[in-house]
Amino acid sequence: DTEVTQTPKHLVMGMTNKKSLKCEQHMGHRAMYWYKQKAKKPPELMFVYSYEKLSINESVPSRFSPECPNSSLLNLHLHALQPEDSALYLCASSPIDRGLSGELFFGEGSRLTVL
Amino acid sequence: GQNIDQPTEMTATEGAIVQINCTYQTSGFNGLFWYQQHAGEAPTFLSYNVLDGLEEKGRFSSFLSRSKGYSYLLLKELQMKDSASYLCAVRSSNQAGTALIFGKGTTLSVSS
Numbered sequence: 001d002t003e004v005t006q007t008p009k010h011l012v013m014g015m016t017n018k019k020s021l022k023c024e025q026h027m028g029h030r031a032m033y034w035y036k037q038k039a040k041k042p043p044e045l046m047f048v049y050s051y052e053k054l055s056i057n058e059s060v061p062s063r064f065s066p067e068c069p070n071s072s073l074l075n076l077h078l079h080a081l082q083p084e085d086s087a088l089y090l091c092a093s094s095p096i097d098r099g100l101s102g103e104l105f106f107g108e109g110s111r112l113t114v115l
Numbered sequence: 116g117q118n119i120d121q122p123t124e125m126t127a128t129e130g131a132i133v134q135i136n137c138t139y140q141t142s143g144f145n146g147l148f149w150y151q152q153h154a155g156e157a158p159t160f161l162s163y164n165v166l167d168g169l170e171e172k173g174r175f176s177s178f179l180s181r182s183k184g185y186s187y188l189l190l191k192e193l194q195m196k197d198s199a200s201y202l203c204a205v206r207s208s209n210q211a212g213t214a215l216i217f218g219k220g221t222t223l224s225v226s227s
Contacts, residue, residue, distance in 0.1 A: 033214065042202055042217035043158065056214055090157060102206060103148060104215055106157040 004107035006091050012113045015081060021110045023074040023091030032074040033104065034066060035090040043090055049074060050096060081114045088112075117141040119218035121203050126224045127193050135188045135221045137203030146206040148215060149177050149188045153199045161201075162188065190223075198225045 004025045013019050023032065031050050035043035048056035049068040063085075065077040074091055088111050092104040118140045127133040139147070146165040150158035164170055164179035164186060176189040190197055203218040 042220045045214050045216060048214045102146065103160045103163055104158075106159070108157045 004091055004093055004105050006089075006107035006110050008110055009108065010111050010113075012115065013078065013081065014115050015083070017081075018077070018079045020078065021076040021089055021091075021112070023076075023107055024072055025093040025105070026072055027093060027105065028071075028095070029093035029105070030071060030096045031094045031102075032068060033092040033094075034064075034074070034076050035092065037088045037090055037109070047076075078112075081112075083114050086112055086114045117205065117207065117216050119203055119205055119216065121201075121218045121221045123219065124222045124224070126226065129193055129195060129225060129227050131193050132189065132191050133193060133223065135190075135201050135203075135223070137186045137188070137218060139184050139186070139203070139205050139218075141184075141205050141207050141216070143207040144181065144205065145208040147177075147179055147186045148204040148206065149175075149186075150202040150204060150217075151199050152202060152220070158202055193225050195225050195227065198223060 007022045033048050034046040036046055037043045045058050046060045047066045052068045063080050067075040088109040090109045091107040094102050094104045121137045148163050149161040151161050152158040161175055162170055162177035164177050167179055167181055169176055169178045174191045179186045200220040200222050202220045204215040206215050
């Protein structure tokens with residue numbers, strides 16, 4: 001299984017809603033990532049988890065709250081978002097072992113629209 | 116800080132060869148990656164360089180010079196399906212962790 005699975009694929013939410021994006025991988029990767037991508041822009045790093053611990057937070061607003069319940073799952077909890085948060089949210093995973101190239105495997109993304 | 120530069124757009128014709136350049140300045144360099152992204156899809160891995168030199172993989176090759184902070188992706192025998200955005204990404208490591216930082220991407224248009 002070489003897939004990173006993200007749900008939902010599409011999400012529309014109001015500014016007062018609370019929702020969550022979910023990501024799952026079964027490749028045994030111990031690093032997982034959230035990226036945000038706006039149209040015609042590159043992916044921007046949001047969070048990195050290494051061994052289920054948050055290792056990098058790229059100054060992301062607190063209305064985005066990541067969670068890594070176990071080594072296969074990564075969630076992104078959303079609350080009180082703004083319309084400018086509308087974007088494609090990409091989850092990725094990678095092996096940490098230095099013997100591997102450490103390439104990132106991306107999910108297909110969750111396209112979020114905030115009304 | 117980190118800075119990754121690549122051209123915004125390039126055009127080429129079917130069957131041709133195209134070279135997409137990438138220059139970078141980063142701390143804790145730990146490898147350079149090239150990804151391909153078609154519109155509306157997730158990025159897919161193309162190549163990885165951590166040592167100087169050329170890595171070849173079918174129609175795609177990637178080159179790295181760490182002393183110059185420079186890489187290129189070479190695409191041969193271009194096909195229409197190669198029209199996509201090509202993302203140069205640098206992996207940097209520090210005590211906080213490891214992450215890939217992407218350049219702005221080069222949109223390649225292949226015409227017949």
